[in-house]
Amino acid sequence: xxxxxxxxxxxxxxxxxxxxxxxxxxxxxxxxxxxxxxxxxxxxxxxxxxxxxxxxxxxxxxxxxxxxxxxxxxxxxxxxxxxxxxxxxxxxxxxxxxxxxxxxxxxxxxxxxxxxxxxxxxxxxxxxxxxxxxxxxxxxxxxxxxxxxxxxxxxxxxxxxxxxxxxxxxxxxxxxxxxxxxxxxxxxxxxxxxxxxxxxxxxxxxxxxxxxxxxxxxxxxxxxxxxxxxxxxxxxxxxxxxxxxxxxxxxxxxxxxxxxxxxxxxxxxxxxxxxxxxxxxxxxxxxxxxxxxxxxxxxxxxxxxxxxxxxxxxxxxxxxxxxxxxxx
Amino acid sequence: xxxxxxxxxxxxxxxxxxxxxxxxxxxxxxxxxxxxxxxxxxxxxxxxxxxxxxxxxxxxxxxxxxxxxxxxxxxxxxxxxxxxxxxxxxxxxxxxxxxxxxxxxxxxxxxxxxxxxxxxxxxxxxxxxxxxxxxxxxxxxxxxxxxxxxxxxxxxxxxxxxxxxxxxxxxxxxxxxxxxxxxxxxxxxxxxxxxxxxxxxxxxxxxxxxxxxxxxxxxxxxxxxxxxxxxxxxxxxxxxxxxxxxxxxxxxxxxxxxxxxxxxxxxxxxxxxxxxxxxxxxxxxxxxxxxxxxxxxxxxxxxxxxxxxxxxxxxxxxxxxxxxxxxxxxxxxxxxxxxxxxxxxxxxxxxxxxxxxxxxxxxxxxxxxxxxxxxxxxxxxxxxxxxxxxxxxxxxxxxxxxxxxxxxxxxxxxxxxxxxxxxxxxxxxxxxxxxxxxxxxxxxxxxxxxxxxxxxxxxxxxxxxxxxxxxxxxxxxxxxxxxxxxxxxxxxxxxxxxxxxx
Numbered sequence: 001x002x003x004x005x006x007x008x009x010x011x012x013x014x015x016x017x018x019x020x021x022x023x024x025x026x027x028x029x030x031x032x033x034x035x036x037x038x039x040x041x042x043x044x045x046x047x048x049x050x051x052x053x054x055x056x057x058x059x060x061x062x063x064x065x066x067x068x069x070x071x072x073x074x075x076x077x078x079x080x081x082x083x084x085x086x087x088x089x090x091x092x093x094x095x096x097x098x099x100x101x102x103x104x105x106x107x108x109x110x111x112x113x114x115x116x117x118x119x120x121x122x123x124x125x126x127x128x129x130x131x132x133x134x135x136x137x138x139x140x141x142x143x144x145x146x147x148x149x150x151x152x153x154x155x156x157x158x159x160x161x162x163x164x165x166x167x168x169x170x171x172x173x174x175x176x177x178x179x180x181x182x183x184x185x186x187x188x189x190x191x192x193x194x195x196x197x198x199x200x201x202x203x204x205x206x207x208x209x210x211x212x213x214x215x216x217x218x219x220x221x222x223x224x225x226x227x228x229x230x231x232x233x234x235x236x237x238x239x240x241x242x243x244x245x246x247x248x249x250x251x252x253x254x255x256x257x258x259x260x261x262x263x264x265x266x267x268x269x270x271x272x273x274x275x276x277x278x279x280x281x282x283x284x285x286x287x288x289x290x291x292x293x294x295x296x297x298x299x300x301x302x303x304x305x306x307x308x309x310x311x312x313x314x315x316x317x318x319x320x321x322x323x324x325x326x327x328x
Numbered sequence: 329x330x331x332x333x334x335x336x337x338x339x340x341x342x343x344x345x346x347x348x349x350x351x352x353x354x355x356x357x358x359x360x361x362x363x364x365x366x367x368x369x370x371x372x373x374x375x376x377x378x379x380x381x382x383x384x385x386x387x388x389x390x391x392x393x394x395x396x397x398x399x400x401x402x403x404x405x406x407x408x409x410x411x412x413x414x415x416x417x418x419x420x421x422x423x424x425x426x427x428x429x430x431x432x433x434x435x436x437x438x439x440x441x442x443x444x445x446x447x448x449x450x451x452x453x454x455x456x457x458x459x460x461x462x463x464x465x466x467x468x469x470x471x472x473x474x475x476x477x478x479x480x481x482x483x484x485x486x487x488x489x490x491x492x493x494x495x496x497x498x499x500x501x502x503x504x505x506x507x508x509x510x511x512x513x514x515x516x517x518x519x520x521x522x523x524x525x526x527x528x529x530x531x532x533x534x535x536x537x538x539x540x541x542x543x544x545x546x547x548x549x550x551x552x553x554x555x556x557x558x559x560x561x562x563x564x565x566x567x568x569x570x571x572x573x574x575x576x577x578x579x580x581x582x583x584x585x586x587x588x589x590x591x592x593x594x595x596x597x598x599x600x601x602x603x604x605x606x607x608x609x610x611x612x613x614x615x616x617x618x619x620x621x622x623x624x625x626x627x628x629x630x631x632x633x634x635x636x637x638x639x640x641x642x643x644x645x646x647x648x649x650x651x652x653x654x655x656x657x658x659x660x661x662x663x664x665x666x667x668x669x670x671x672x673x674x675x676x677x678x679x680x681x682x683x684x685x686x687x688x689x690x691x692x693x694x695x696x697x698x699x700x701x702x703x704x705x706x707x708x709x710x711x712x713x714x715x716x717x718x719x720x721x722x723x724x725x726x727x728x729x730x731x732x733x734x735x736x737x738x739x740x741x742x743x744x745x746x747x748x749x750x751x752x753x754x755x756x757x758x759x760x761x762x763x764x765x766x767x768x769x770x771x772x773x774x775x776x777x778x779x780x781x782x783x784x785x786x787x788x789x790x791x792x793x794x795x796x797x798x799x800x801x802x803x804x805x806x807x808x809x810x811x812x813x814x815x816x817x818x819x820x821x822x823x824x825x826x827x828x829x830x
Contacts, residue, residue: 051666078733081509081516081526088523115516118523163782169514191781192512194774197668207468207782 034271037097041072044262045093045101047086049079052196053216054102054260057131057298061280064289068279082168083107084117091123095265097272100127105259106315107172113323114170121312127262127276129303129311130284133214134257135176135233136244140203141225143210148230148250151210155186162188163208165199173199176233176256177212179322183252203227214258215241216297233257259301261308277305332454335682339690344387347380348687351388352694355395356402356703360710361717362409363547366396367653367759368539368721374532374661375728382665382680387687389661393654394446394637394691395698397597401438401630402703403710406431411710414597414636417605417629424621432563432704437575437623438630439699440567444579445586445631446692449638452587453685460646461671463795467647469778470790474799476772479649481806482592483761490756497758501765504529511774512781524737528770531660533729533738534745538759539653540725541746546753547714565700567623575627578608582631589632590639596652596760597633604632638688645669645681648771653760656767 044062048054055077062073078086083104090101103124111117137148145151155162164181166174169192181188191208193199196217203211204226215238221227222241231247232238233256247254262280264273283289284302293300303311338344351373358369369392377385400415405422418438425434467475483498507518508528519525567575582604589600608628609618618625640651641658648669650656659669665680667673673681729742752759783789790796 049666050664076734079527081523082514085523085526114514160784169512171514189781189784191778192514193778194511197672201670201672205465205468 030269033096034269037272037275038069038071040098041074042069042097043074043076043099045086045090045099046075046077047079047083047090047102047104048077050077053131053133053214053298054104056296057260057293058102060289060292060296060298061130061283064286064292065279065283068282082111082171084111084119087111088118090263091119091265093265095267095269097264097268097276100262100264100276102130102260103263104172105261105312106175106319107258109312109316110170110172110175110319110323113319123266124263125266125268125273126305126308126312127264127273128280128284128305129259129261129301129308130280131260131298132257132301132303133216133259133299134238134255135173135212136215136218136238137177137180137210137212137230137233137247138203138218138222138227139210139230140206141228143228145230148245148247151230152184152186155184155188159187160189162186162210163191164188165191165193165202165208165211167196167199168192168194172256172258173212173214175319175322176254179254179256179325180212180233180247180252182322182325183247183254216299219297259303259311261303331678332682332685334679335684336686338383338679338683339387339686344384344683344687345690347384347388348391348690349694349698351391352395352691353698353702355392355397356399356695356698356706357395357709358392359396359399359415360402360411360706361712362403362407362411362710363543363714363717364396364721365412365539365543366393366400367535367657368543369393369396370654370657370661371532371535371539372721372724372728374535374657374664375731377661378664378732382667382677383683383687385661385665386658386680386684387691389658390637390641390684390688391691391694393658394634394688394695397634397637398439398442398446398630398695398699399706400633401442401626402435402707405434405438405626406704406707407710412597414601414633415629416598417601417633418626420605420619420629421617421622421625424619425623425626428621430563430621432565433567433571433623434621434626435565435703436567436700437571437626439565439696439703440572441575441579441582441627441631442634442699443692443696444576445583445634446637446695447689448580448583449587449590449635450685450689450692451638453638453641453688456591456642457646457685458674460642461674464646464670466793466795468793469775469782471775471793471795471799472771473775473779473790474796474803475647475649476768476775478799478803478806479764479768480772481803482809483758483764493755493757494761497752497761498765500752500757501762502769504534504762505766505769511770512777522737524735529745530732530738530741532657532664532732533741535657535660535763536725536729537742537745537747538749538752538762539657540721540728541742542749542753542759544718544722544725545746545750547718550714565703571623575624578604578611578624578627579631581607581611582628583635586632586635587639590636590651591642592651596640597636600636601629601633604628634692641688645673646671648767650764650767653763656760656763659767 044058046055046058058075062075066073078089087103087108093099112121139145145154164177166177174190177190193202199211202208218227222229229241229244231245233254234246235255237246355369358364370389373389373392377388396412397414400410400412401418404410404415404419405426408419408423410416410419422434480498483494507525509516509526516526585604586600605625605628608624609615612624640655644650644655644659650659667677725742726739729738732738749759779789
């Protein structure tokens with residue numbers, strides 16, 4: 001009996017020691033990992049498919065950031081569910097700084113308001129805002145309307161016969177179009193399509209009469225003369241499109257656009273977050289980056305984490321106000 | 329024009345040449361191995377093409393497609409076991425030639441006529457795709473709805489064995505296509521809270537399961553036995569000028585048959601090969617040789633089934649309606665590369681598209697040389713034991729499905745569809761019809777609902793455009809085509825008899 005007790009005691013002591021040591025080692029390893037960060041490739045999750053706007057921007061950003069980080073930075077496209085699959089993947093990734101990702105606003109927020117999603121907006125830490133792409137109202141250049149006033153007048157005279165394509169029910173362009181409809185006091189028919197490319201195709205091939213898109217998505221088509229912008233959803237006129245009036249000038253109090261921001265999973269060590277914030281701020285200001293972004297039609301708009309946080313709170317409040325109004 | 333030239337030059341880029349050579353060799357290997365099909369080869373290759381540039385990826389997929397269709401003839405000729413179903417008609421005369429010690433002649437004929445069929449169908453691809461893509465411009469939601477209906481009616485014709493089984497396969501495909509987010513309202517359907525199903529069942533993983541893993545199960549089930557070994561060839565794999573001249577008219581005729589059959593959704597290489605064989609016999613001056621070892625017979629079948637490759641790409645690229653299971657999988661590869669079928673392939677993606685077309689021609693040239701110089705070695709590999717083949721395909725299926733998104737979920741999907749595919753084959757259902765319905769279902773559904781949104785509930789827009797009416801009439805014709813085909817086949821079969829009676 002005694003022998004057994006002694007043996008049990010010894011086992012207990014050994015276990016206790018090893019556990020306490022284990023904890024210390026864990027702690028120590030974590031600190032070392034942070035000090036050495038980054039020592040292996042960093043992965044950026046993009047919640048949309050290859051070749052899309054978010055993807056193009058992410059790849060450009062990664063190619064320049066690699067030079068600063070001195071480790072490879074790769075893009076992982078995890079598409080699906082209007083972005084939900086990728087956002088969920090980001091929020092559930094290991095918070096060790098080696099997986100970060102893009103969140104697309106307002107989709108990241110609005111998905112959450114429309115259905116139960118597998119991520120929570122509190123599951124992430126912000127790094128910076130990268131791109132802000134303002135929304136615009138576009139028609140074909142051969143349409144019968146020349147100004148926004150004509151457009152609104154026609155829509156008022158012919159309720160529901162104005163057809164506006166969007167990139168999916170409840171997607172950002174639909175929210176923008178519905179808000180415009182509400183403010184202008186008109187009734188239109190919203191036609192959802194599978195994505196931005198389909199939505200613009202429907203407009204170009206005359207299946208619908210108008211579309212609400214982001215400026216970077218239509219800039220080339222407008223410059224080629226195929227499409228015309230009737231109004232921009234911005235406070236000031238857009239660079240390069242100075243002759244296009246803002247909706248605010250026409251008495252419609254709407255601003256809308258989509259932003260793409262970098263974020264990391266919640267609980268990523270503070271030191272690593274700081275490292276990434278500094279790193280990407282430098283990258284955005286890099287001259288080579290600015291040149292290439294201009295070539296790729298990317299409307300870069302850097303926002304610091306605090307500015308971004310304010311922007312998100314503002315958008316949320318805005319969405320909460322307009323979504324009930326426009327009955328999505 | 330400059331895009332066409334650019335494509336030609338770009339296809340001759342060394343990386344694209346290497347891709348073409350490797351993929352066509354891999355394709356011939358897959359085709360020559362009985363039990364492995366072109367669809368399986370292409371499905372397994374898709375994950376590999378992920379990291380490649382779009383043009384290289386597409387050329388590789390085309391290489392495996394063309395190579396496999398040709399490769400089937402090697403084992404058909406040397407072993408009397410067609411490597412792919414479309415080579416069954418080749419075995420009729422090809423094996424007879426082998427028995428008479430003229431295996432080299434048979435292989436040479438198969439290689440040269442496959443090349444002629446493939447390269448001429450490339451010309452059809454160049455000439456017919458752009459105008460058809462332009463036609464797609466006039467396709468609105470209503471027209472896409474009818475296009476999908478037309479495609480679905482063809483499913484009845486796809487399965488030559490039984491209309492009922494074809495329809496059951498179609499319904500299975502349509503049912504699977506409803507999984508995922510509703511295309512109009514975005515509401516998740518039948519996803520049971522699994523977020524990976526929001527965009528539908530992962531397509532590539534599902535195809536690898538349906539076409540590869542199912543075959544592993546079928547092969548593993550049957551008793552492992554040593555396969556017949558190919559004997560060494562007694563003659564050279566070459567044809568004389570006289571022989572080439574003799575098969576040339578047959579090749580041209582079969583190319584037309586094959587290309588047209590390829591364009592028609594649903595009809596595939598097997599039907600085209602038999603049609604090409606029968607027509608070759610009908611027009612031949614040496615009818616008595618058929619069945620006893622006629623090089624015209626081999627040419628008739630082989631030119632036809634390789635001409636199907638180019639033809640079948642035309643509706644796939646322009647309208648997004650694949651004609652058979654291989655092009656359905658290719659369509660998946662296209663989407664992965666960020667390209668969509670339709671007019672944009674000839675405007676904003678013109679360079680990639682024309683590189684692909686030129687690469688398609690290059691693939692056929694490589695097929696000719698690899699076939700002539702190394703065809704007999706592939707025959708040796710064709711007699712590899714199932715006990716070696718099964719683990720290889722099994723491993724490739726698992727690795728392939730995992731590597732798409734680096735997640736286990738896709739591997740489980742692959743296994744589940746492997747089991748489904750096993751029963752599909754056991755019950756004699758049609759996997760090609762399942763895949764066709766899977767692609768057509770969402771096109772039809774969103775077309776229907778979008779048209780109704782645009783018209784605010786009126787059904788009139790479905791019957792306003794000429795394109796709609798053409799598609800409606802084609803659907804009706806296609807619905808009755810199995811009956812028509814039967815009548816035609818009867819007519820064909822009775823004719824030779826009538827001649828012998830005389």
